[in-house]
Amino acid sequence: MARKERIVELDAVRAFAFLAVVYQHVIGVYMRKPGVDEMTAFLYGKLFHLLKFAVPAFVFITGLVLFYNYYERVNYPGFIRKRFTEIVVPYAIWSLIYMVWHRDVTGWDVSTLVGVVQKLITGSASYHLWFVVMIFQFYLLYPLLLKGFKAAKQRLSGRAGKVAAVGAAALLYAGLMWVSARYLPAHPFRFDAAWLDAYLITYRDRNFLFYSFYFLLGGMVALALPAFRSLLQRRWPYLLALFAAAYAYIGYELVRDSGGFLVNLNVATSLKPSMFFYTVAQLLLVYLLAVLLTKRDSRWTAWFSMIGRNSYGAYLVHALVLTYVMKGLNVWDVTGSTMLGSVFAFLLCSAASIAFSYGLAKLPFGAWLVGAAEKKRANAPGQSERQWKQAM
Template sequence: MINGKGRYLLSKERVSEWDILRGIAFLAIVLQHSIGQFAYRKDTSLLDAYTLAAIYHLIKFGVPAFVFLTGATLLYNYYGKLNYLEFIRKRSLDVLVPYLVWTPIYYVYIFPQKVINVEWLKEVGKQLLVPTQAYHLWFIILIFQFYLVFPFFLKWLTWANGKNDLYDKKRTLNPVLVFTGLGYIVLMWASYKYLPYHASTYPGIIQFLISYRNSNFLFYSFYFIFGAVITFDLERWRKIIRGYSYWNFVLLVVSYSWVGYELFIGTGYNLPINLNWSTTLKPSMFFLVLSELLALYLIAMKGTQQKNWMTKVISWFGRYSFGAYLVHALILGILISVLDVLQLTHPGMNRHYVLVTFIIFLIVTVISSLTSYILSMIPLGKYLIGSIGAKDKPKNSAHPAGLSSHKV
């Protein structure tokens, strides 16, 4: 924890709720991707499609939660003692190296018939810059941008914290959070209502950034700042989250209903259903995700008090989430291929797509997490999943801050 003058207290507590929140976020992402395999199928019934869509936009907090945790853990571990070059070196080894390995693995899996030659290398090189084939690797590009600009966020928040300390110690960084939130709402409006329709009026590089804004750190910046702000005064924010839980629940219900209404208006009774209505980058989803993050934080805090088998399992998933995230799409793809073969002999399976989705989700979660755990035990495994699970890692571990765990 950080005191009012921006200095570390002598003993840093382990923030156990972050482990639980990380595990929940990982589970949400795997479930999202599992839903995506069935919601668009031509033989999915309207009821199943809407059920899956309703679940889908309820669990869209996954990536924002990881960005939130990235801001929180980076500030917690590096406040006042950041060696930027060493920081980037460690982050590159633990994040970019696995990314460099998994990108060609997925390319071979998606295009097994292609011959490995110069043209193949060019295509893989393009995927390294803009990962469009492996639908989940864009997150690595997103999170590494936050690592690159972290010193600027750190200096700005340190300055803002010092200014508040001079005038009113009780205010902390609330003004920063409020103004950032208002600016972010405007950005979400522009992302949803303006940029898609005016991209062609901008120069080529701007058009490119608009087209791939879902992997641009600016469009997730609020969650990063929110995580960092909470870290400055952790105990106070725990009390705030508990104290305003009722009003937050009201916000969650209203915003979830709003997003559901948008989904119905956009899709109606037409199939396949369009899950893009649940994009994170629009104002209504911002309010939903924000309320969900606060609700999940409250759940995570309660989980740390109970310490039952469920919280231990979720924390374990969170611990190995980076490696599991990298491998889960491959396992999901293989399982779907097997399922398609089974469906030839069991065509009635399409009447139970909601149940099938959850079965696939559970299998993928367990296998991908076990794979990550096993790879963490192998010396060369760090090149596939980073250094997660290492027993001798220091407090300022170089793990991916959002995915995987930190010794905090």
Template sequence: MTTKPPIQSGEKERIEEITIMRALAFFAIVLQHSIGEYIYRADILPADAVMLGMLYHFTRYGTLTFVFLSTVILFYNYDASLDYGRFIKRRAQSVLVPFALWTLIYGVFSLQGLLLTKEGWVLLSQQFLTPTYGYQLWFIPMIFQLYLLYPWLARFVQAVRKRLFTWFGVISVRHVTGILLGLGAAYAGLMYWSYYKAAGWAGSVGGIGQVLAGHRTMIVIFYFFYIALGIVCALHLQRWRQWVQQAASWNLFIFIACYIFIGYDLLSAGITPINLNISTYLKPTVFVLIVVQMLLIYAIALQIQKRGGLMQRFLRMAGTYSFGGYLVHALVLALVSRFTRQLSLEGFHLIATVLTFVVVAAASLFITRWLQHSPFASLFIGAKRRKTSSAEGAGGRRGEASSSYS
């Protein structure tokens, strides 16, 4: 992996596969939340519970893929010399404004009449710090931390690359692999602490330490390995593409092994009900599963992009609208669930989950498309009102609103 002189920004190609990966990650998240809606219902049969639990492990890559993609876009489009004030202002407009508006919408939807009381307003104000009604919204303040830290992170990466050039005269595959293996081992250690030790540590220290440990999913440092992968992809794009395709067969083998092990770990804890928190992504074994899933998804996205056709066009469309779909899908799911919770679904929870996934994903993308063409696009989804072209959301330097989605 020999580093070539940087290409001028105007000459950079768009990273077409990013839009496809966005779509696949969005669908994984919608399926994950649809599973969560049905797997804990009292009338679910063991067979349906087991099937949903095993299906759940195919969704684990969703959220962390967006961390990876956000980093790719940042390091591909910008460097440490960017206008920091303008950069943060645009990022705030594209992600924080929609976050605030959707937090308010989810709060009103959930609290309803309670908003007429002081307690209701206190609960609503808390949502802007730790979202629970719009449970997926936690990701926005977390990823905004990456935007805030980007210039310093970019300077650190530049310093590391300069040091490697000084020592070795070239940055080879061996150097990058060694760094990633070291970071991976450190991250696995952090995940071990997070899953097995953090709760006890938080209880012993109390105070701010307990608060931070309790909300560690919202702290960007707990995703540093996915950020490191994104940096490597952005700085060595062509070699990265070659490598993920060459390593696909090995990654598939590792995925199968991890899937069997983690599935056994989940089911051995009991199926009445299944506890999906056992497979949290802040766990060492699930971390390995997610990484190999992400690499396989990247290889799949490259193949879909290469072949073109209906699948590519559909996923490009879904990826373009994925940010808005991400923001709205929990509300659509809540509306669908108001209907399904009145039904007796014994023996049909797997089918109901799949149907709910299809309805929620389709409706969320449709609503986002409508919002993007409305005068309120910038408020709801952080995008300017415009007619969507095939180039939007593809990565590279076009489509600021779409590139802000992580």
């Protein structure tokens, strides 16, 4: 299968998403520091909302890339072998590193091995590794998802039918978010089968169904990239207005549902209807920003491309890096618990994580540790990329 041209703006979207993830986790650390007053906590909460597009953005990118490259045909054995090597192997290695670091592995008896397997399956070796378990489900199920997507596409006729189908999918997904955020916490509903209960309730935050809309949205965009870019540039004022209104509402929810004077960041979960509509509007604006920034080759384009290519390895290692960054800042008492301190910690953690991933990727066995970062090295824009840049 001929390799298609790179979608240059995706590296920028990946970079934005990775940086947003790091700052989210920095905020989580600073919210627990002593001396955080009510106003600072509220500001952290509002900033946290601005960063919540990260995981949906990664899922959206996954759908876009898979449908863009494997819409006509997919050789599943080779496809899944490649993803296993580039995603699961680094994930497993870093999971073991985190388990040893957390002293979860103190020997190699049967109970320890069972615990290791459970943590690998559930993505619970560290607080950020759940994402890999969730995203890999889309790769495993891609042929089925593609078949369903094509079947739905064949049954839809005309623009109105497609718009109605997208609207219906959005409403169904919003209903699923309501079940997750409102119904399940309020009702002691459980499945008899332990594995089903774990998959659909206990670990629903890493169940692919609860992020499926963003994946399918990426698939739709992949089939109409030029039109999608043009639409974003024409309709950005409406998207901005929708984003502002949704941002104000989820800010109100944050205060209302925190249940006290200090903000509770758990209220800002992505798995609720208001955050879904907000995230879609924000994700479209983020994509537009990436398109505009990569329209012309510049130093910013090169930086975002480098961050985007190394984002997976940096994601795997950043929790470890953040721990030592905070230890250093606490020892030196740099900026205390202030907002400026969080910015400083974010910059240090992001830079060190990217540098770590970049360095590991240079090693002969680097792909086993950080994925295929070196294979993603950007080439000069091809003819199709030059055409869409000239058309904008």
